[in-house]
Amino acid sequence: MSFPDSLSHLIRTDEPLAPLVWLGIGGPAHYFAQPSDNQELSQLVVAASQAKLPVRVLGSGSNVLVREAGVDGLVISLGQIAGGDVIVEGTKLSVGAGVKLSHAVIEAVGAGLAGLEHLIGIPGTVGGAVVGNASSGGRDIGSAVESITVLEPSGETTTLAQEEVGFSHRKTSLSGVTVLRVNFALEDRDVSQLTKRMQKLWINRNSARPNEERRIAMPFIDPDGMPVRELLDSVGLSGMREGDVSLDAQQPQYLIAHAGATSDQCLKLIERVREQVLLQTGIDLQLNLQIW
Ligand SMILES: Cc1cc2nc3c(=O)[nH]c(=O)nc-3n(C[C@H](O)[C@H](O)[C@H](O)COP(=O)(O)OP(=O)(O)OC[C@H]3O[C@@H](n4cnc5c(N)ncnc54)[C@H](O)[C@@H]3O)c2cc1C
Structure with missing residues (x-):
């Protein structure tokens, strides 16, 4: 397909995605x-929609596996x-979708x-966090959302109230929108107490993360009532x-993903893990990772 001349300077073809995903x-x-x-985003979405070209939106690429x-x-x-697009008004916080989640939290x-x-x-x-209803410690991001603004494939923007986003365990009902x-x-609290709490949570999270380079993913959703870490450990799959x-x-x-890793190997490992967990526990592990 050819994009309108006004957009052609933005379009690259056969662009490697590996450097853009974790x-x-x-x-x-x-x-x-x-x-x-x-x-520009809106013009691109409309042009692709008119040409019936599928569109995928990439945030930081921490939850995407791109096939070979x-x-x-x-x-x-x-x-x-991204920019520094965070606005505080009273107890309301409004954030551009491309802003890093941790930056928004710190603000x-x-x-x-x-x-x-x-x-x-x-x-x-x-x-990315809102689309996948990111969560930690049993609390998801959706519970703090009041509304979101989305771009439709037609180029229209729509504001959806929290209940229209369809937040559920690690997912939403959003589809085809940006x-x-x-x-x-949010709620008013003492800044210094809140800061201490955040620092503690941050230290705990970092200490629980493998000391590897950035090539890492968290592929599975915690099944009901059990952290996936405990489940995988209990069925002897650690280090598989x-x-x-x-x-x-x-x-x-x-x-x-160690040096030499491929997407096919990731997919095979994920499938083997799911098979083993199903066989040994009857639990059908669901994927958090988006496969492109
Ligand atoms: C080390 C590590 C730890 C993690 N820990 C957690 C955790 O504790 N809890 C948790 O919930 N997740 C966790 N994750 C998963 C991941 O960080 C989250 O899913 C994160 O919210 C994804 O954001 P992203 O910008 O990287 O999205 P991407 O990976 O870029 O995209 C993920 C999906 O969201 C869509 N998307 C992204 N932005 C938009 C947008 N603006 N509009 C429409 N669609 C969009 C993409 O199309 C894709 O389908 C972890 C991942 C890693 C690697």
């Missing part, structure tokens, strides 16, 4: 763009739109606003390996 593997995007503002074959259609990276805590601090240290953007902005309703991909030996909820 696992650092996978093939290219057939078409790729990194708009610098929401207007790459991605047909248009991948739009929000990396250039909230600095303003004495509670409700997001348990999410400190979760990699990724606010948009999250542009997230508005949180497939080629150059393994579950971490101490923290098996993390999948690590």
Whole structure:
């Protein structure tokens, strides 16, 4: 397909995606763009929609596994739109979707606003966190969301109230839209107490993460009532390996792509883990990781 002339300077073809995702593997995007503002983003989405070209939005790539074959259609990276787009008004926090989640949490805590601090240290953007209803310590991001603004494939923007987003355990009912902005309703708290709490949570999170380079993912959703780490450990799958991909030996909820890893190996390991867990416990482990 050809994009309108006004957009052609934004479009790259066969762009490698591996450097843009945490696992650092996978093939290219057939078409790729990194708009610098929401207007360019909207024009790209509309052009792709008119050409019936599938669109995928990339935040920080901490929850995406790209297959070796790459991605047909248009991948739009929000990396250039991030900015410092965080607005505090009373107990409300409004954040651009491309802003890093931890940055938004730090801003909230600095303003004495509670409700997001348990999410400190979760990699990724606010948009990615909302789409996947990121959670930690049994609390999800959705519970602090008041509304979100989304871009429709037609180019229209719509504001959805919390109950329209369809938040459930590690998912939402959002589909085919791009999250542009997230508005949180938070609670007034003492800044220094909140800061201490956040720092403690951050230290705990970092100490529980494998001491590896960045090529890591958290592929599975905690099943009801049990952290996936305990489940995988209890069925003896810690450290399980497939080629150059393994579950971490101490923290098996993390999948690590070692040098030479491929997406096929990741997919095989995930399938073997799911089979073993089903066989040994009857639990059908659900995937958090998005497979592109
Ligand atoms: C080390 C590590 C620890 C993690 N710990 C946790 C944890 O404790 N809790 C937890 O819930 N998750 C955790 N995750 C998973 C991951 O960090 C979250 O899912 C995160 O919210 C993904 O954000 P992202 O910007 O990287 O999204 P991406 O990986 O870029 O995208 C994920 C999905 O969201 C979609 N998406 C992203 N932005 C938008 C947007 N603006 N509009 C529409 N769709 C969009 C993408 O199309 C894709 O389908 C962890 C991951 C890693 C690697």
